[in-house]
Amino acid sequence: MRRLDIWLLLAVVVIGVCSYLAQGSTAQALASPGFANRQMVWLLVGAGMMVLFSLADYRILTRLAPLLYAVSLLVLAAMPVLAPMRSGSRAWLPIGAYTIQPSEFVRVVTILAVAALVREYTSHRLDFRASVRLTALVLAPAGLIALQPDLGVALTYVPILLTAFWLGGLPWRVWGALALTGVLVVGGAWTWYLKPFQKERVLTVVDAERDPFGAGYQQRQSRIAVGSGGLTGKGLHSGTQSQLRFLPAQHTDFIFAVWAEETGFVGALLLLVAYLLLISRIFLIAIAARDRTGAVLAGAVGAVLAIQTLVNVGMVLGVCPITGITLPLMSYGGSSMLATGIALGLVLSVWRLRYANV
Amino acid sequence: MTFVRDDLRPLQRRLAGLLAGALALLALLGVRLWVLQVTQGDRWQRAAENNRLRRVPLEAPRGTVTDVHGNVVLGTRPAFQLLLFPEELTAPEETMDFLVRIDVANIKELELRFQRARRTSHLPSVVADDLSWRQVAAIAAHKTDYPALEVHPATRRFSPEGPLIAHLAGQLSEANPEQIAANPRLRPGQLVGRSGLEATYDEVLGGSPGNIILVVDALGRHISQVDQEPPTPGRPMQITLDMALQREAWAALEGESGAVVGLDPHTGAIRVLVSTPAFDPAIFAGRVTPARWQELLQDPLRPLHNRALQALYPPGSTIKPLYVAGAVMDGLRTPRDAVHCSGAVTLHGHTYRCWLAGGHGWVAMEAAVEVSCDTYFYYLARDAGLERLARWSQLFGFGRATGIELAGEARGLVPSDDWSRRVRGHPWYAGETISVGIGQGPILTTPIQLAVAYAALVNGGRLVRPHLTSDRAVPGEALGIPEQALAEARKGMELVVLGGRGTARRLAGGGIPFAGKTGTSQVVRKRDGVRWQDLPREQRHHALFVGYAPLDDPKLVVAVVVEHGGEGSRAAAPVAARVLRRAFGDGVTMAAAPTGDQNAVQGQAAHEQAGEGGPS
Numbered sequence: 019m020r021r022l023d024i025w026l027l028l029a030v031v032v033i034g035v036c037s038y039l040a041q042g043s044t045a046q047a048l049a050s051p052g053f054a055n056r057q058m059v060w061l062l063v064g065a066g067m068m069v070l071f072s073l074a075d076y077r078i079l080t081r082l083a084p085l086l087y088a089v090s091l092l093v094l095a096a097m098p099v100l101a102p103m104r105s106g107s108r109a110w111l112p113i114g115a116y117t118i119q120p121s122e123f124v125r126v127v128t129i130l131a132v133a134a135l136v137r138e139y140t141s142h143r144l145d146f147r148a149s150v151r152l153t154a155l156v157l158a159p160a161g162l163i164a165l166q167p168d169l170g171v172a173l174t175y176v177p178i179l180l181t182a183f184w185l186g187g188l189p190w191r192v193w194g195a196l197a198l199t200g201v202l203v204v205g206g207a208w209t210w211y212l213k214p215f216q217k218e219r220v221l222t223v224v225d226a227e228r229d230p231f232g233a234g235y236q237q238r239q240s241r242i243a244v245g246s247g248g249l250t251g252k253g254l255h256s257g258t259q260s261q262l263r264f265l266p267a268q269h270t271d272f273i274f275a276v277w278a279e280e281t282g283f284v285g286a287l288l289l290l291v292a293y294l295l296l297i298s299r300i301f302l303i304a305i306a307a308r309d310r311t312g313a314v315l316a317g318a319v320g321a322v323l324a325i326q327t328l329v330n331v332g333m334v335l336g337v338c339p340i341t342g343i344t345l346p347l348m349s350y351g352g353s354s355m356l357a358t359g360i361a362l363g364l365v366l367s368v369w370r371l372r373y374a375n376v
Numbered sequence: 377m378t379f380v381r382d383d384l385r386p387l388q389r390r391l392a393g394l395l396a397g398a399l400a401l402l403a404l405l406g407v408r409l410w411v412l413q414v415t416q417g418d419r420w421q422r423a424a425e426n427n428r429l430r431r432v433p434l435e436a437p438r439g440t441v442t443d444v445h446g447n448v449v450l451g452t453r454p455a456f457q458l459l460l461f462p463e464e465l466t467a468p469e470e471t472m473d474f475l476v477r478i479d480v481a482n483i484k485e486l487e488l489r490f491q492r493a494r495r496t497s498h499l500p501s502v503v504a505d506d507l508s509w510r511q512v513a514a515i516a517a518h519k520t521d522y523p524a525l526e527v528h529p530a531t532r533r534f535s536p537e538g539p540l541i542a543h544l545a546g547q548l549s550e551a552n553p554e555q556i557a558a559n560p561r562l563r564p565g566q567l568v569g570r571s572g573l574e575a576t577y578d579e580v581l582g583g584s585p586g587n588i589i590l591v592v593d594a595l596g597r598h599i600s601q602v603d604q605e606p607p608t609p610g611r612p613m614q615i616t617l618d619m620a621l622q623r624e625a626w627a628a629l630e631g632e633s634g635a636v637v638g639l640d641p642h643t644g645a646i647r648v649l650v651s652t653p654a655f656d657p658a659i660f661a662g663r664v665t666p667a668r669w670q671e672l673l674q675d676p677l678r679p680l681h682n683r684a685l686q687a688l689y690p691p692g693s694t695i696k697p698l699y700v701a702g703a704v705m706d707g708l709r710t711p712r713d714a715v716h717c718s719g720a721v722t723l724h725g726h727t728y729r730c731w732l733a734g735g736h737g738w739v740a741m742e743a744a745v746e747v748s749c750d751t752y753f754y755y756l757a758r759d760a761g762l763e764r765l766a767r768w769s770q771l772f773g774f775g776r777a778t779g780i781e782l783a784g785e786a787r788g789l790v791p792s793d794d795w796s797r798r799v800r801g802h803p804w805y806a807g808e809t810i811s812v813g814i815g816q817g818p819i820l821t822t823p824i825q826l827a828v829a830y831a832a833l834v835n836g837g838r839l840v841r842p843h844l845t846s847d848r849a850v851p852g853e854a855l856g857i858p859e860q861a862l863a864e865a866r867k868g869m870e871l872v873v874l875g876g877r878g879t880a881r882r883l884a885g886g887g888i889p890f891a892g893k894t895g896t897s898q899v900v901r902k903r904d905g906v907r908w909q910d911l912p913r914e915q916r917h918h919a920l921f922v923g924y925a926p927l928d929d930p931k932l933v934v935a936v937v938v939e940h941g942g943e944g945s946r947a948a949a950p951v952a953a954r955v956l957r958r959a960f961g962d963g964v965t966m967a968a969a970p971t972g973d974q975n976a977v978q979g980q981a982a983h984e985q986a987g988e989g990g991p992s
Binding site for chain 1: 383384386387388390391392393394395398399401402405406408409410412413414416417419420421423424463
């Protein structure tokens with residue numbers, strides 16, 4: 019077991035099983051039996067990707083990063099032309115009978131590109147030029163995705179940049195400047211950019227009864243689902259909140275609520291611990307990496323997964339606003355599953371090659 | 377490229393920091409999970425059981441519409457609505473079966489409604505509008521079996537007058553998504569005006585809905601009320617219509633298809649607006665089923681068509697007084713200029729017949745209107761030319777919308793050479809001008825345009841804007857026609873009814889004197905040797921009459937079209953007479969048919985040929 023990380027695999031298997039069971043429940047609630055089976059297929063394909071990429075050499079892939087990155091930007095730039103409008107955004111590309119969400123895959127490419135860039139800087143402190151290049155590298159695809167508009171996915175690019183800054187070593191005064199900019203950007207967005215329904219989503223975190231039928235509805239239903247699960251849950255396929263369809267977007271954004279309602283604190287905690295294990299292992303692999311590239315690569319994957327998990331579960335538990343960020347490996351969706359599999363494969367590749375001297 | 381083993385220690389320290397942060401936050405989420413599920417578990421458990429917040433929409437009662445005397449034209453009455461709360465629907469099949477059993481709707485409609493309801497998730501959907509007491513009782517008795525259903529008191533549009541105000545009042549229908557997006561007052565499922573007054577004044581009549589937010593338990597029983605926002609009822613409005621005259625016109629048109637428009641010539645205030653056949657407005661007071669809608673749409677008599685505004689007819693001889701006014705105004709004819717009518721005249725190489733085969737002899741202007749001599753107007757048309765005829769028609773409002781506040785008004789058609797080339801693809805033929813001279817050929821008008829044109833003849837030459845609400849009254853555009861020209865046309869129209877040879881002289885007796893002009897407009901080409909009585913009904917001529925009273929100071933102009941009614945004097949003039957006499961206090965007393973009746977019938981045949989005179 020020198021070459022494969024058994025704990026990481028265990029965590030993935032636990033999450034995968036939970037995912038399949040929870041999707042079985044939503045499939046029944048939404049009367050679309052295809053959900054659970056397709057999720058199973060995606061899980062298996064994602065696992066295949068993970069194994070495949072774990073056998074690849076991440077250093078070669080980082081060398082290919084500039085090319086992959088250029089192609090990614092081209093695809094994203096062409097989305098307004100190629101992708102049809104679906105549920106209010108042009109985020110899905112029809113390929114035959116399937117639709118893929120390029121932004122999920124571009125995230126992995128962006129992480130590779132960042133890792134490739136950081137390799138050039140051996141200093142322990144990022145200089146100004148490096149910071150600017152990193153920022154442009156991450157914000158270019160994120161901006162194009164925000165224009166689709168798919169704010170939920172665009173937001174998942176932010177942790178890549180912050181991780182790169184953090185690992186690259188940004189001086190404290192620059193962090194201070196960034197924090198100030200962040201406050202200004204958030205303030206500006208609140209005043210000029212955010213739509214009223216998006217503001218409501220934020221405000222309902224503070225006051226769930228604010229709008230019991232609008233933005234607050236989802237928060238309230240989600241909290242009721244989780245809370246009423248109690249210690250041991252209502253049993254699989256027996257959650258009233260999901261089966262009676264009080265829960266919105268239950269197969270995607272709110273899948274954790276379905277799981278928590280039906281399996282209770284015991285099941286929800288098990289799942290949370292599995293994520294904790296997964297994230298811990300990724301960071302430990304990053305620490306064990308043989309070079310800067312591997313460390314940054316694994317670290318960025320870990321950070322993105324951690325943020326997605328924290329924000330999604332936080333949203334379900336009513337402590338974060340509703341942003342449309344899905345729960346990796348749990349939420350329904352082929353593109354996300356495949357991209358996550360590839361990312362984990364890269365991390366395993368870093369682990370496999372940690373002693374390699376080539 | 378060579379790889380130098382970097383010093384990775386600072387990097388590793390930072391990674392460890394990130395890991396620690398992520399672990400701490402995940403742990404906090406674990407705590408939050410414990411609080412929600414274990415510490416507060418019971419509370420959320422209860423919330424889940426009582427988790428049925430229902431937003432029950434409270435529809436605003438639509439505003440009452442009254443006529444000029446304060447009689448109710450459109451009101452509301454209480455009714456019971458059936459609401460469906462889709463998120464509580466556990467057994468759709470059984471629920472639908474139940475509703476079919478108690479005869480709320482058929483299964484197809486219910487499937488449609490249920491499907492739509494599911495799409496709007498947490499908003500209730502109206503399944504039925506007007507439950508009977510028996511249905512209300514049945515649903516109440518089975519409340520626990522079908523918790524997603526709720527009977528809800530509401531109001532429903534109701535007209536004590538029935539079909540005779542159907543077109544005027546218009547229809548209601550559920551607001552469509554575009555309307556909802558454009559108007560914050562509207563909610564999904566809300567009824568809005570789709571045509572007629574209901575559409576034009578929806579902002580006034582519609583009010584804005586309110587709602588009650590209720591907490592109900594798993595069985596649909598009300599636990600408590602969270603919030604209430606009462607609806608704002610629609611505002612009442614008064615229209616210029618006179619229901620007594622409307623009823624009279626309706627009764628006079630009974631069994632026919634046609635239209636009556638009555639208006640005050642000085643202001644343009646509409647007193648009568650009838651179109652037949654009509655439909656029962658109760659059908660459109662709620663949610664009309666697609667089947668019912670199709671049935672009405674496909675009815676060959678087109679009951680949804682508001683003939684008063686939307687139907688186009690050649691004006692026939694009713695255009696003659698307008699030409700008289702135009703001819704005097706332009707100095708083309710003096711009242712004394714006379715023409716000899718021998719029953720036919722050859723112009724541009726074609727023979728045009730007067731409706732009176734034997735001819736009228738020498739006729740001057742007033743007599744030409746009185747006896748409706750076609751020959752006189754053939755010569756006038758030849759001398760005036762198409763452009764001048766068109767200008768006179770347009771002066772009186774032909775070819776454009778009158779501006780009444782009801783949607784869908786037809787503009788009519790005033791022909792020109794340019795129009796002919798553009799639409800028909802060939803130039804205007806000189807012979808067609810002769811036909812237009814007696815209101816035949818490609819000249820089309822609506823009953824309301826005729827009423828407005830005649831109003832100008834009797835109000836001193838102003839083109840009023842017809843309206844149903846007095847705040848839309850405008851002074852009216854002065855047309856600049858000398859009073860002498862208008863007086864000449866009026867003199868002719870008085871003789872039509874009161875003169876010894878007038879085409880409507882049999883209506884002279886028995887009540888207040890009135891004046892007007894008959895018209896007969898042809899529908900199909902006449903076949904030789906066939907009497908109009910023998911033609912199938914849909915090929916018979918349209919009968920027209922436009923009249924006014926009192927003679928010295930006209931207060932009411934009435935335009936009547938009876939489709940396929942045959943002759944204007946026989947089918948349309950009596951309708952106008954009834955309305956005018958009702959308006960001015962007389963009962964309806966019809967004079968005996970005059971002896972000249974036989975002539976009129978023979979003349980009809982000739983008239984038709986005359987209308988066909990143009991080259992084609």
